[in-house]
Amino acid sequence: MLLAALLIAIWAGIAGLDMFNGLLHIHRPIVTGVIVGLILGDLKTGAMTGAALELVWAGMVPLAGAQPPNVVIGGIIGTAFVILTHQDPKVAIGIAVPFAVAVQACITLFFTVFSPVMHKADRFAEEANTKGIERINYLGLTILFIFYFIIAFLPIYFGADSAKAIVEVLPQWIIDGLGVAGGMMAGIGFAMLLKIMLKKNYVAFFIIGFILVTYGHLPILAVALIGLAFALYDYFKTSSDSDGVRRGAPKRGI
């Protein structure tokens, strides 16, 4: 059992990395089900459970950075329990989803606490230290691997109930609070971009972009094309005014 739990945990680590890196999609339940089945010696049940879980997760994809319940842990723990406890593949969903939701919360937390590391990366960039930038990326991979390894190992080795107790030690409001902070944090990234890009004569375009999404609910592509239309108009307008080439030259009459 220890060996099987270790092998599954290693697979969870690899699949967990594939979810964000590589994206070969070996992390989907349809694949992890087969691998877990192979490790536990029941390929057929593994393939069937994987397919069942795959259909559950088919609609849950990471759109615009929003995280659905974690598909890696859902697929792996779900399949493992079906095979180990000889349950019907449909039961897998009930066992898999609570873990998948907890893991999703932890990943949110990780994406939040990893933000300060970016300032170390800024330092490395300033020093033109390419090795430093590489190390930061490898650090992210290492943490994710270890995290998935532990989360998959615990319930399979100790049983689902005792593992759930371990997963639930953090008070919910702290996890939720970090989730809220995570949602806000992109604002800092945009503020840093604005600090460099925003000049008085561009404020109008920032407002237009914001309004088109807020009130118009336009997709980003549409907004970018509208921005492009302004840019083209401006570009050709200033080339017909031979003296208007100065950057940010105010248009006449405004």
Add this chain to the structure above:
Amino acid sequence: MESNEKVINQNVEVNPDYYVDPSTETTLTKKDLNKMVWRSLLLQASFNYERMQAAGWLYSLIPGLKKIHKNKQDLSESMKSHMEFFNTHPFLVTFIMGVVLAMEEKKQNRNTIRSLRVAMMGPLGGIGDALFWLTLLPICIGIGASLGSDGNPMGAVIFLVLFNIVHFALIFGLMNYGYNTGTNAIGKLKESTKKVSHAASIVGLTVVGALVASFVKLNTSIVIHAGAAKVALEKDLLDKIMPNILPLAYTLLMYYLLKKGLSPIILIIITVIIGIIGKIPFPFGTIF
């Protein structure tokens, strides 16, 4: 504080046209480009909410940047600008890489490179979501899962083969396409770099405005009880004034604090504290 000094240093505006070594003789080979495609598989290795894919994006570009910028100061300037917020679809990123590398190679104005990068990342992110997560993936799953439901492990193999043929054809194809597009475009743009930079900034800022509205998430769940009347602060008041008012206010506050010279680290700490306080279960409910 040492980190504060660094931030202040970044405030010093370096002429975006200035390169210590302005030579444009280096040409990236197909081998260089392909190497960077492989590295782009780690685009999200250091994903986080503040810069999202920025460090992974820089990681992917490093071999090219090192080859192009032999001068250390040039390399530093280039790396710094590529550590700024970045987020796009991981299958379409190589197109942006190709265009950006072509521009770096020709030592283009840094503001133009930045604006183009920002202008491309948003739309390609949305296109990628629709093409891959909502179209390609369901098709491959459908084919694979129908075999898998019968207990046939070949379903997994077929799923992986189908999906990755498209995946790898795209990322390698788009890198070369982007690079050639970039190189040709630079050749055609005879106009002054400032005009191009100005046009690019217009698109860039429009996209940033759109991204703030769609990526920054903040809303309050405070309910004000006034006698028998209940007013949900967000739904009944703030959304009536303007939806997304809190994300905008928060972003502008961060912008203001950055301009005041506060280090981004402090801003992160403030953000985490606000987030956690917002979720404390007070007697009247939570703030967020």
